[in-house]
Amino acid sequence: MAEETVFGKIVSGEIPVEKLVETDRVIAFPDIAPQAPVHILVIPKTTEYADVTELAAADPELLAELVSVAQQLAHEHADGNYRLVFNKGASAGQTVFHVHAHVLAGGLTESSL
Ligand code: 5GP
Secondary structure: OOOOOHHHHHHHOOOOOOOOEEOOOEEEEEOOOOOOOEEEEEEEOOOOOOOHHHHHHHOHHHHHHHHHHHHHHHHHHOOOOOEEEOOOOHHHOOOOOOOOEEEEEOOOOOOOO
């Protein structure tokens, strides 16, 4: 079994977060170390998928729901435009191996992320 990640603890409620969106399968909460004026993480509740490649192959509908929630958040917290980042693998900067989308918005510059 995969080792529990910090996001598994957020899903189980062991680590409290401000839930900005919650659906049956997805939650969204602010990144603890924001890299943009709006920096929100969108994650599936399931702990099955370590990264976006695994998620896309196994459950494209769930991946589409992450994108849909990202759009909703961009409307609620910015002008509706957003940058969506998935890091896949340690050498690409992934530190938490529970798939997550970074939603970045609000006064982005070309150089941010
Ligand atoms: P990665 O580097 O894996 O793509 O992104 C992991 C993100 O999770 C980082 O941006 C980091 O700031 C964020 N993060 C790590 N631990 C926590 C936490 O306990 N709470 C929140 N809200 N974000 C976290």
